[in-house]
Amino acid sequence: MNSPLRAAVRYAWLGWRNDLVDTLTGYGVDEHRAAALASWVALNTQEHGGKLSECLRECNDLVAFGGGTHVEFAEAQLEEQSRRRADFRLSLRAAARGIWTGQLSANAARNTMLLAIHRRYTNAWHEGMRRVGLKPEDMTVVEAMALNTAILSAGRHVTRFVAWAEMRTRADGVLLRTLWPRVETWINGYDAVVNRATAMAGKDEKLEWRLGVAEHCSSCLRLNGKVKRASWWASNGILPRQPNASYLVCRGFNCKCVLLSTEKPLSRGRMPKLP
Template sequence: MDTAKDDLAQAIVSVADWMKANGLRLPTDLAHHIAELKTRGAWERQIWNDVREFYGNEQDVGAFIDSMTGTIDEQLTRAWNEGMRLNGLDPLQDMTPDFEEKLQGMIDEEYNHVLDFAQAIEDARAEGTPVANLRARSELWAARYDDAVSRSLIATKPDATFEWQLGRTEQHCATCSALNGHVATGKEWEESGYMPQSPPNDALECGGWRCDCRLAPTDAKSMGVPKV
């Protein structure tokens, strides 16, 4: 998001907080969007702030790496817990060693990219490339939040059913469009290879990079996963 969109997002969150404080119920779709602004949006703003400070020599490389790894740990844990709650599980009571291992695997996977990101920022600064050119890469980092929620949903209730729902982007790839509305168990989705996000994702025409589709828990029976 650019600065104007950041300000708009903060304004939306403030209005929602006021409504909640005054006993006004938010529509379900709006409540979901507000939750995203407070989670994925917060992660994106934190990453972008770190990028600008490191690019502008307000942070050294050690501080940048510490901040990035701390944010990754915090936000992916939050995303995993969100997936558990969507499945009706309590992260404090229902977390298992297997779940913890899967979560740590995602965190470690993201840690592996931090040094490359730091190098890209240093190269951009040395070459005089505008810091704004790094914004898209910051947004891709933040998209890992949605990916972590999806992985948590599947991992913590593999036998439950989930419906593929399109995101809010105006255009969707052919794969995501064909999967829209299909219901399958978590295990079936995982075995099919069709998962929202998870870039680089060869199963999706969009590659998963800017995918904002999601798997939503449902009581509907599995239709199986179609081949698209």
């Protein structure tokens, strides 16, 4: 299912027309922030070498955090979130590029990636806590264990990636960009950690499942707008953007949904059958 926002972003990126400001404000985004992002998209069109995926991601983040009662939150969080994700991607890509060019040994690349994962996943957890008004020092032992599990789980795939990349170097005639899709797995993991932290730290905080800019699967559509306590989302293990999520038709891959604090009443009755 194509959302109006996704279509508007795509048209703007292709240079066909740019009614992105009107579309963004229709989603509750402040007009000035909508205009600023539309200008950024205009500078990152297909003609200028920009990537549609990056334009979609930026617009998705603005809609997710920039509408309604979350405008003030968005001002403080959007820039930080985008910067940290971009820094994380640069660190991992630098390690992959080092393997590809032969300038980094396997051990050096592995250590660089493990350090980046540890640092950025920790940042992601803290970001998730801030969504519900908590500070890093408020983290419980159980939450610290969950963060450590996420870091270790992501780290287990690094050695395999390095071995795989060593067989796909420039000397082998392989293009560098063929390494990027696997790198994005860890970047997507950043968002998964944020959502898990929000659900675990929020406890009695009311969180609403919100769709992002993506091709929505039937499971995410059923969950859209549902409001439950953070403790409910966490204890039932129903969270957006989790890799291999068996409860979602999309399995969490390319999922752009988020859990956001809300003042809406709790959803009553049975939750939808999943997947």
